[in-house]
Amino acid sequence: MRGTMMDFPLTLPHLLERNGKLFSRVEIVSRKPDRSIERGTYGDFCRRARSLAAGLTQLGLQRGDRVGSMMWNHSGHLDAFFGVSCAGGFCTR
Numbered sequence: 316m317r318g319t320m321m322d323f324p325l326t327l328p329h330l331l332e333r334n335g336k337l338f339s340r341v342e343i344v345s346r347k348p349d350r351s352i353e354r355g356t357y358g359d360f361c362r363r364a365r366s367l368a369a370g371l372t373q374l375g376l377q378r379g380d381r382v383g384s385m386m387w388n389h390s391g392h393l394d395a396f397f398g399v400s401c402a403g404g405f406c407t408r
Contacts, residue, residue, distance in 0.1 A: 327400035335361035345390035353390050360394065367398030378403035 339358030346352055382399045384406055386392040399406040
């Protein structure tokens with residue numbers, strides 16, 4: 316019996332890929348702790364998150380490993396949150 320559930324798991328790597336495909340030119344605006352404004356696009360964000368995931372994997376991050384983050388809630392933290400998840404880890408705060 317088919318239910319109303321999705322056909323694939325709703326995970327961060329799926330959301331990252333969807334954002335990169337459908338919204339690559341949509342702007343993301345972030346304020347840094349020094350109160351400066353940083354602007355980028357979802358396409359830029361997806362490239363940075365994938366690059367971080369590849370780097371963490373090369374450094375030996377294993378599926379299920381935890382990675383701590385002490386960043387403010389800005390674009391760098393967004394990159395880390397998705398990048399760690401795409402590498403198979405868990406980002407903790």
